[in-house]
Amino acid sequence: MNTPKRRSWAEPYKIKMVEPVKMTTRKDREKAISEAGYNTFLLRSGDVYIDLLTDSGTSAMSDRQWAGMMLGDEAYAGSRNYYNLEDAVRQFYGYKYLVPTHQGRAAEHLISKIMISDGDVIPGNMYFTTTRLHQELAGGTFADVIIDEAHDPENEHPFKGNVDLQKLEDLIKKHGPDRMPYVSIATAVNMAGGQPISLENLQQVRELTAEYDIPIIHDMTRVAENAYFIKKKEPGYADKSVAAIVRQICDLTDGATMSAKKDALVNIGGFLAVNDREVFEEARNLVVVYEGLHTYGGLAGRDMEAMALGIEESVQEDHIRARIGQVQYLGDKLIGWGIPVVRPIGSHGVFLDARKILPHLSQDQFPAQTLAAELYLDAGVRAMERGVVSAGRNTETGEHNYPDLELVRLTIPRRVYTQAHMDVVAESVAEVFANREKISGLNMIYEPKYLRFFQARFERAD
């Protein structure tokens, strides 16, 4: 017998409970996507076979987390689970003060309301939809200071989440530090394709902002995933633990908003964490207006317990290696077949380059929206548009924002799907790619005012 040379590795868990998924026919899917106005957000999940809409709130919790759910202390005030969460945030992230929220955007709401005044400018390493909206609603304007490479899907820069220090300094000089309440730094930059920021770059941002006394607020939604890339790609970190790198990242910032529905492996939850006592006092007061008392912030005690445990699990090496490894597996397969995707493969999904795949469609025909609908039609795989629809409109001119990146995100939930699911997804993408020339675009027939991508409706253009 020829023994295999290659030694495979497998997921560091075994499956204890299963949820059946439904297979549908093409006819079923034609009906479902047309009723959903060609928007994958408007599909019923029962009509989806493999759900790669998002990695948000879709993780499989561990048996420890489920056990933690049974230890929920559902007291209105001072729940013991709040204190467990506070301990976890202090231990793993190092921030001093914690205000729990029901999810990430609620924390963004609080920090924007507290720190931003009319006419302020908030630099950031690429926009995120909810983050930018809360900055705008508070009277501020977002300014993109990410490196140019991040806007080029083919550029192989290992840290496409880095800040262009020159752009940042020019902006500070142009508007003055007093107009800059903070710099907004995301780890594993979502809209760029889950691209990491390096510790070297973050350190430089820290030095520059310190000169002008401008704080850094960290969108730490996928900080552990970013830390894993630092360990793998940044010289000097190979022997450091992911947990230590996470701590180092947080220590370079003054506060953070967290959607714990991603890295921290829970189905609901988030928080605002800061080091400044005054900001904390204000947030603790405001949270009672919008979310609930400051020791639960819109969450049940059991949710906070699951989050505390999830934070600990999120930095375990076996977990994070398998998580990023699965995304990489899908990405490598597609790259191997010549399908245009954002490179390098990022943290939480594989991002298809809809401009390259459908070059015959202009951005006004919504190529990424179209491609996501076609993918669903082929095999029932649900993905998400991340292009002109997500970018929204310019608040001054009312015109569409036309982003360089016109992408479809195949987002991988954590600990949910197997390698066989990834193979099915890859083959479906390949099938749609093979028939790409026959695909025509969409018209938008309904556009809501805020975060339009969630609820907009389309019809076929032909």
Ligand SMILES: Cc1ncc(COP(=O)(O)O)c(C=O)c1O
């Ligand atoms: C980078 C990033 N920031 C903020 C948010 C907002 O979090 P949430 O969906 O929990 O409100 C998300 C996801 O929505 C995200 O991916």
Ligand SMILES: N[C@@H](Cc1ccc(O)cc1)C(=O)O
């Ligand atoms: N943050 C989640 C949910 C979400 C999706 C799209 C958004 O623009 C905003 C929020 C995600 O990235 O999937």
